[in-house]
Amino acid sequence: MxxxxxxxxxxxxxxxxxxxxxxxxxKLDIKxxxxxxxxxxxxxxxxxxxxxxxxxxxxxxxxxxxxxxxxDKTPLAHAExxxxxxxxxxxxxxxxxxxxxxxxxxxxxxxxGAIVQARIPEVIMAAENPKAGCAGSxxxxxxxxxxxxxxxxxxxxxxxxxxxxxxxxxxxLRARNKAQKGNPQ
Amino acid sequence: MxxxxxxxxxxxxxxxxxxxxxxxxxKLDIKxxxxxxxxxxxxxxxxxxxxxxxxxxxxxxxxxxxxxxxxDKTPLAHAExxxxxxxxxxxxxxxxxxxxxxxxxxxxxxxxGAIVQARIPEVIMAAENPKAGCAGSxxxxxxxxxxxxxxxxxxxxxxxxxxxxxxxxxxxLRARNKAQKGNPQ
Numbered sequence: 001m002x003x004x005x006x007x008x009x010x011x012x013x014x015x016x017x018x019x020x021x022x023x024x025x026x027k028l029d030i031k032x033x034x035x036x037x038x039x040x041x042x043x044x045x046x047x048x049x050x051x052x053x054x055x056x057x058x059x060x061x062x063x064x065x066x067x068x069x070x071x072d073k074t075p076l077a078h079a080e081x082x083x084x085x086x087x088x089x090x091x092x093x094x095x096x097x098x099x100x101x102x103x104x105x106x107x108x109x110x111x112x113g114a115i116v117q118a119r120i121p122e123v124i125m126a127a128e129n130p131k132a133g134c135a136g137s138x139x140x141x142x143x144x145x146x147x148x149x150x151x152x153x154x155x156x157x158x159x160x161x162x163x164x165x166x167x168x169x170x171x172x173l174r175a176r177n178k179a180q181k182g183n184p185q
Numbered sequence: 186m187x188x189x190x191x192x193x194x195x196x197x198x199x200x201x202x203x204x205x206x207x208x209x210x211x212k213l214d215i216k217x218x219x220x221x222x223x224x225x226x227x228x229x230x231x232x233x234x235x236x237x238x239x240x241x242x243x244x245x246x247x248x249x250x251x252x253x254x255x256x257d258k259t260p261l262a263h264a265e266x267x268x269x270x271x272x273x274x275x276x277x278x279x280x281x282x283x284x285x286x287x288x289x290x291x292x293x294x295x296x297x298g299a300i301v302q303a304r305i306p307e308v309i310m311a312a313e314n315p316k317a318g319c320a321g322s323x324x325x326x327x328x329x330x331x332x333x334x335x336x337x338x339x340x341x342x343x344x345x346x347x348x349x350x351x352x353x354x355x356x357x358l359r360a361r362n363k364a365q366k367g368n369p370q
């Protein structure tokens with residue numbers, strides 16, 4: 001597993017995304033998910049699993065984040081956690097009650113928990129994560145009626161694009177690891 | 186709800202805790218839980234719900250944390266998250282694989298998720314949290330066989346003491362809120 005910070009990987013460009021015939025809300029969802037993808041690509045270039053997130057308040061992005069778990073050497077450096085931290089500094093409150101969170105992959109148990117703790121009312125996500133996702137795949141932390149907050153979830157916005165970004169990343173990483181094994185320095 | 190930083194509240198002293206007849210492991214658990222309680226008391230003095238946490242590696246405390254959610258204005262300022270952040274800096278890895286985490290109250294969904302993400306193998310907790318705990322009370326995030334990591338959990342170490350600390354806190358807070366309402370400035 002490559003974990004050092006010297007890796008420079010280059011994600012492929014997204015194909016053209018047509019918004020013809022979409023509603024204003026759908027167009028906005030695509031706009032902000034593209035911003036989340038731009039974050040995910042920053043992770044990709046560092047050799048980190050490409051996951052990105054933005055938080056939107058009153059039509060403005062007030063928090064951005066991307067996965068830097070290996071780079072920063074902390075499990076807390078997930079995209080959503082970083083975005084929540086930054087948004088909190090802008091709002092000056094731990095409650096992000098009027099915000100929407102856009103994320104390129106279904107949140108893990110920690111990030112889903114942080115979203116509930118931050119009282120974020122709506123999450124828009126792209127690709128699902130059948131092995132570890134906690135917006136319904138393995139567990140549903142975002143919508144448990146026993147918690148004091150439930151989150152409305154929209155799935156599949158640019159889902160194919162974000163799934164492809166992840167797939168490209170792992171193909172490239174495996175090829176690099178294989179090449180490194182075959183040619184140890 | 187009192188949320189400003191000027192509050193100075195004073196937790197009562199813990200009663201004497203006898204360790205007579207206990208095993209070495211039980212004595213250590215009590216020693217580290219007392220250190221977690223010392224953290225919880227720091228939260229208490231700030232008018233924050235008194236929850237504290239320490240992380241132990243190789244017999245040493247390498248991460249401490251206490252609840253500062255209102256003070257720091259972020260949902261991420263839970264005791265466990267702060268302790269995990271600090272322990273990661275000491276270990277220089279996002280994996281805290283040989284650590285034990287001591288916490289005075291059953292973790293919420295975010296903190297339970299962070300514990301799984303950090304691959305912490307063992308959690309020792311004091312009081313249970315029937316309304317929001319995620320080590321079995323509302324959900325069991327620490328022990329879900331579908332995740333790639335499961336956590337061994339020991340419950341009830343100084344549970345009565347930590348439950349009393351929380352109860353004292355809420356009694357004092359309600360009295361302060363009532364007095365403030367009756368005497369607005």
